[in-house]
Amino acid sequence: MKILRHILVLPVIFFAVLSADGESVTSWIRKKVENLAAQPTLNDSIKLFCLPTLQKQYQEHFYTPFWSSDVRIDELMSLIRHCDVDGLQPTDYHLKILDSLARKAGNENAATRDILLTDAFILLSSHLLNGKIDPQTITPRWNISPVDDRIIRFLIELPYVRVGDFYRSIIPQSHLYEGLRYQLKKYREIDKQGGWETIPSGKILKPGNDDSRISLVRKRLLSTGEYDGPEPEQPDFYDDQLSEAVILFQRNHGLEALGTIGPQTLAEMNTPASERIRQIEVNMERIRWLPESxxxxxxxxxxxxxxxxxxxxxxxxxxxxxxxxxxxxxxxxxxxxxxxxxxxxxWTIPPNILKYDILPEAQKDSGYLAERNIQVFESNGTKLKPEKVNFASADASGYTYRQLxxxxxxxxxxxxxxxxxxxxxxxxxxxxxxxxxxxxxxxxxxxxxxxxxxxxxxxxxxxxxxxxxxxxxxxxxxxxxxxxxxxxxxxxxxxxTAWENDDGQLQFRDDIYSRDEPIYKELKSSPDESN
The missing domain is CATH 2.40.440.10 (L,D-transpeptidase catalytic domain-like)
Incomplete structure (x- = not known):
């Protein structure tokens, strides 16, 4: 059936390509793709990101346009414009120059546009499948090679496969990703509306307290959904319903959930929505690094x-x-x-722990190892008496230390x-x-x-x-x-450091190893393009 569909669609493509005035779009694509072998930029200035795959696919398909359907072009352009829902940047995928080419007539411009659409499609698809950033190096993937087979299959079947359907098939299918996509939209709406008001510091707030800050706490938790009750008659009174909301907030942020509002809880409440958006985007990227299933x-x-x-x-x-x-x-x-x-x-004690933890203690106390049931061996397996070992000597670090x-x-x-x-x-x-x-x-x-x-x-x-x-x-x-x-x-x-749990509650955790910021920086970086 697939072969039959290919045969049926060929006359349409053939007509569309050769019915234009002047040199055909196919001829222009051939010229431009062949020129890439000598000059790896399109029209001498536009950087391409998926060059080997792009060249190979056009050669194998006789340089016919992949994007001859206005419907498919519109679908891809819509996908590029709205890729920010996945925490990606539309400008990374030739958006500006593609918009300008849409307003220009002529087969040469059509050929340039087709090549750029193909390059943008492969790059964006690869970023959605594997992440924009290489987790091993924490640098953006701008030169995409090799390419996932699914991307190639889609290009081949492009006349009768919708871009949106392909997109939905390659984004991570896990509830973790879908949850963060929903939360990203929610937090962007909160940010557009001005976020939340900063709650001033002060004494620790406990249930039963009267304090002018309580009304701000209630508004803060109302904005993100931990509190869903009505405005109370006494807005400055810390009642039981608010206490339950504070405990939920604390659980959602990995804090000790006691219901008292101290400096740590206030710091989490006062973290701006814009920072939470960054955190969500970073973790969507991390989920793209995980297995598809x-x-x-x-x-x-x-x-x-x-x-x-x-x-x-x-x-x-x-x-x-x-x-x-x-x-x-x-x-x-x-x-x-x-x-x-x-x-x-x-337990055979690793070199670093031996150097920084065990040997310094053994130097101070000759009975340290015996008290902890740690034996010492030479490289030939001979067991040594700890009290006979000079732990300050260079030889001491070469022994094997094993705890029974x-x-x-x-x-x-x-x-x-x-x-x-x-x-x-x-x-x-x-x-x-x-x-x-x-x-x-x-x-x-x-x-x-x-x-x-x-x-x-x-x-x-x-x-x-x-x-x-x-x-x-x-x-x-x-x-x-x-x-x-x-x-x-x-x-x-x-x-x-951010995910939605099985109850639909957005979770945030401290970036204990300071790994979020480098990822966010690279996620928002753009290639050096002159287009």
Whole structure:
């Protein structure tokens, strides 16, 4: 059927191309595309971004125009004009010169316009599919090569596929992306209307207080939807309904949700709508970096949220607080697959922790290692007595330091291993109290997980020999045991500072590693174009 449709449409294209006066549009396209081999700019001045693909596709299709239909041109131009709904900039996609060419007659201008429409389409499609910014280098993708096969297939089938349908098929399909698109529109409307009034600082506000700032708090929460009640008879009184709205706001911003309004809550309330828009746009870009669809079974760890979620058949089946890397020992972002766990793990101390944490303490206290059940080995495996080691010597940093299983072991009673180049894994911790903190950046890069035995029980659920009783007895033995998973979840470490949760509540988190601003700067950058 597709072949038949191609045959039926060819006479229309042939007529449209050759019925124009003078040199045909096809001839002009051939000249211009062939000239690109010697001079990689169109008309000697207009930069193209998808040059290899563009040349190849025009050659393979005998230089016939891809954009011979006014309907398809209008659809693409509309998509370019409104790509800001995805946090992108219309001016990045030849918008100005395409608008000027629309007002010019002649086959040469038609050829230039067709080439620019093709280049804009490939660039915009690639940005929607993979992001405008390369997450590895945090630089914009202006030279697009290679190109996703779906883009090429669309160009080939362009006469009978609507641009809007293609666009809807390539934008991220996750609820995370759709939620942020909705919230971006909402916050832009708020910003257009002037945003919200700044709430002055002052004493901590608590339910039951009378304060002139209370009416401002109510208006602030009304604008973003946390408060949806009527204007009370006493607008300056902090009533129960407002308290519930404040608690919701605090939860939505990763704050301690007590209902009291102190400096941190005020700072979040006073963050301008324009800054929240920037945050939303940055995180839409991050979502474009993620896989188009997640597997049935996976673990998602959002670093700024300090949370781990287990999904089975796309349904959330468990959530755990986590502790992530300090700001100077950042937990990396990557994707892997969970392979096995280790009960009663030993801990071989990494070089950085050894250098900055362990050796300085051992120099001050000769009993430091013994108290923590840490053994010292030479490179040949010979065990050394800690009291005989000169920890201030250069030799000390060359030894292997291994902490045995036990109550003080830094990895706790279980660790979860997924191969990665950063030597990052999930593990238990003896420092349980730290999970009560709101900001949980205390690790050296690995991820400490709350209730790890519960997580292990779920992950081993389809291995019936590993009953709760057997897990408990294994831990009590203090013997190290490796258990490989029969069913292995994929693991995604992500960095989202804005997203919409399952309840439709927009979530904001602190940019703990200062990663938002560089992305926003590049997201709003434009190529050097002379058009």
């Amino acid at each position: 997640f597997p049935d079974y996976y673990i998602l760890i959002n670093i700024p949220d300090y949370m781990l979620f287990v999904y089975d058949h796309h349904i959330p089946v468990g959530e755990h607080k986590v502790i992530v890397g300090r700001t100077y020992r950042k937990t990396p972002i990557f994707h892997s697959t969970l392979q096995y766990l280790v009960f009663n793990p030993t 299983p036990g109550d003080q072991n830094a990895l706790g009673v279980v660790k979860f291993v997924f191969p990665n180049p950063y030597n990052v894994f999930l593990h238990d911790t003896p420092s349980k109290r730290l999970f009560n903190r709101v900001r949980r950046t205390f690790s050296s890069g690995c991820i400490r997980v709350e209730r790890p035995i519960e997580l292990a029980q779920y992950l081993l659920m389809e291995q019936p020999e590993w009953t709760s009783r057997k897990i408990d007895k294994t831990i009590e033995s203090r013997k190290t045991q490796v258990v490989r998973f029969n069913r292995k979840p994929e693991v995604f470490l992500v960095y989202l």
